[in-house]
Amino acid sequence: MKNHYTFLILFFLALSVSAQDTYLHCGKLIDTEAGKVLKEKTIIVSKGKIKEVRDGYVPAKNDQDSVVDLKTETVMPGLIDMHVHIEGETNPNRYLEPFTLNDADVAYNAQAIAERTLMAGFTTVRDLGGSGINVSLRNAINADKVTGPRIFTAEKTIGSTGGHADPTNGYSKELMGNPGPKEGVVNSVDDARKAVRQRYKNGADWIKITATGGVLSVAKNGQNPQFTEEEIKAITTTAADYGMQVAAHAHGDEGMQRAIKNGVKTIEHGTLMSEETMNLMKEYDTFYIPTLSAGKYVAEKAKIDGYYPAIIVPKALAIGPQLEKTFAKAYKKGVSIGFGTDAGVFPHGENAKEFGYMVEADMPAMQSLQSATSVNAKLLRQDDNIGAIKSGLMADIIALKEDPTQNIDTMNEVVFVMKNGVVYKNE
Structure with missing residues (x-):
C-alpha cells in the first residue's frame, strides 16, 4: 500500500x-x-x-x-472577421468554378485559405455562405486535423428565386432547374422555416439571408428587396428557436429596413443606408458590418475588361465607391459597428486592410481594433471565451x-x- x-x-x-x-x-x-x-x-x-x-x-x-x-x-x-467566404477566392475564372471544381478541390483550397487567414492574425471568423464544405472545415479545425481560425459558419446562404443567393443565376435553362429550401432558395413563409431548419440540420452556427440584390451575382439588380417581411420574420423566429442569429446581406435601403424590423442581427455592406435606417438600427440594436475592403476591390477590378461578367460591371462601379461614405455617416450617427471584410471577394489574408479603410473614414484606430475584438466577440456570444x-x-x-x-x-x-x-x- x-x-x-x-x-x-x-x-x-x-x-x-x-x-x-x-x-x-x-x-x-x-x-x-x-x-x-x-x-x-x-x-x-x-x-x-x-x-x-x-x-x-x-x-x-x-x-x-x-x-x-x-x-x-x-x-x-486575436482578430475576429465577421464576414468571410473561406471556400474560395476572387479570380477571373470564378464563375466557371462550379463546373470545373469537385468538392475535394474546394476543400483543399479552403484549407489553404484557412491557414493563410490565421497567419494574418485572424483567429476567429464568421463564414457567411458556401457550399457546406465550410462546416466540414470548421469541424476539422476544431479537431486539430488542419490549421485555421475558429469558424462560425452560416453553411449555405438563403435567398429567393433569382435572388442574390440563388446558386443557378446565369445558368442555361437546362441547368437552371428549380432549387428550393434544401439548396437555400425560398419563396414562402413555409419555405423560409424549412430552409433554416435545413441549415441547422447541416450544422450551421448562423443564418445568412440576401435581403437585397447583390453586386457579384449574375443578375441585373443589385439593390432591390428580395424577401417579404413575413418571410424574414419566419427566418429570424425559426433561427432563434434553434439558438441561431441572422445576418442579412443588403445594399438597398428598403431591404435593410425589412430585415431590421423583423429581427436580423447584422446588416452586411449596407451600401445605400439612409439616416432613417441608421436610426432603426440603433432602435433595434442591429449591428453594421461594413466590408469596405470588398467595395474598394470590386470597384477597382470592374475597370479591368473581362474580370467580371458584363452584367456585374455597372453594379460594381456604382455600389463599390459608396460604401466608405455610408460607413462614415453610420459611424458619426452612432450605429453599432462590427468588423467584417467579405474576404473571398478580395484575396484572403489581406483582411487587415479593412482597419486602414475604417480609420480613413474617421473612425479612431482604437475603436477599429475594438470592433474586431471585444465588439465582435459579444456579437458571436463568445465574449466569455475570446475578444x-x-x-x-x-x-x-x-x-x-x-x-x-x-x-x-x-x-x-x-x-x-x-x-x-x-x-x-x-x-
Whole structure:
C-alpha cells in the first residue's frame, strides 16, 4: 500500500512538472475592453487559456516553461472577421468554378485559405455562405486535423428565386432547374422555416439571408428587396428557436429596413443606408458590418475588361465607391459597428486592410481594433471565451511590429500568432 501511494505522488508530481506554461513578455499590450495601451506586461498561458496578466516581465517558474520575447512588439487579442467566404477566392475564372471544381478541390483550397487567414492574425471568423464544405472545415479545425481560425459558419446562404443567393443565376435553362429550401432558395413563409431548419440540420452556427440584390451575382439588380417581411420574420423566429442569429446581406435601403424590423442581427455592406435606417438600427440594436475592403476591390477590378461578367460591371462601379461614405455617416450617427471584410471577394489574408479603410473614414484606430475584438466577440456570444486578454479566456493572441493606435498600417504586419495557446507564427 505504501508503494502504491508513493507511485501516485510521483505520478502527480510528474504531471505538474510536465504541464508547461508560456510566458509572453509584451512591450505594449492593448486592452481592448478598456481601450487603453498598457506597457511592460507578462501574459501567462496555461492549457490553452490565459492564466494571468501581470505587470513587468515575469520570469518563468521552471525549465519546462517557455518564454516568448515580444518586448519590442505590441500585443493584442486575436482578430475576429465577421464576414468571410473561406471556400474560395476572387479570380477571373470564378464563375466557371462550379463546373470545373469537385468538392475535394474546394476543400483543399479552403484549407489553404484557412491557414493563410490565421497567419494574418485572424483567429476567429464568421463564414457567411458556401457550399457546406465550410462546416466540414470548421469541424476539422476544431479537431486539430488542419490549421485555421475558429469558424462560425452560416453553411449555405438563403435567398429567393433569382435572388442574390440563388446558386443557378446565369445558368442555361437546362441547368437552371428549380432549387428550393434544401439548396437555400425560398419563396414562402413555409419555405423560409424549412430552409433554416435545413441549415441547422447541416450544422450551421448562423443564418445568412440576401435581403437585397447583390453586386457579384449574375443578375441585373443589385439593390432591390428580395424577401417579404413575413418571410424574414419566419427566418429570424425559426433561427432563434434553434439558438441561431441572422445576418442579412443588403445594399438597398428598403431591404435593410425589412430585415431590421423583423429581427436580423447584422446588416452586411449596407451600401445605400439612409439616416432613417441608421436610426432603426440603433432602435433595434442591429449591428453594421461594413466590408469596405470588398467595395474598394470590386470597384477597382470592374475597370479591368473581362474580370467580371458584363452584367456585374455597372453594379460594381456604382455600389463599390459608396460604401466608405455610408460607413462614415453610420459611424458619426452612432450605429453599432462590427468588423467584417467579405474576404473571398478580395484575396484572403489581406483582411487587415479593412482597419486602414475604417480609420480613413474617421473612425479612431482604437475603436477599429475594438470592433474586431471585444465588439465582435459579444456579437458571436463568445465574449466569455475570446475578444480580450484577461484571465480565463482562450489564449488567442497576436503581436505587431508597431503600435497600431499610432500606425494603423502595422495591422498588416502580424509577426506572432497564438490560438488556443498554440504558437502558429513567431517571426
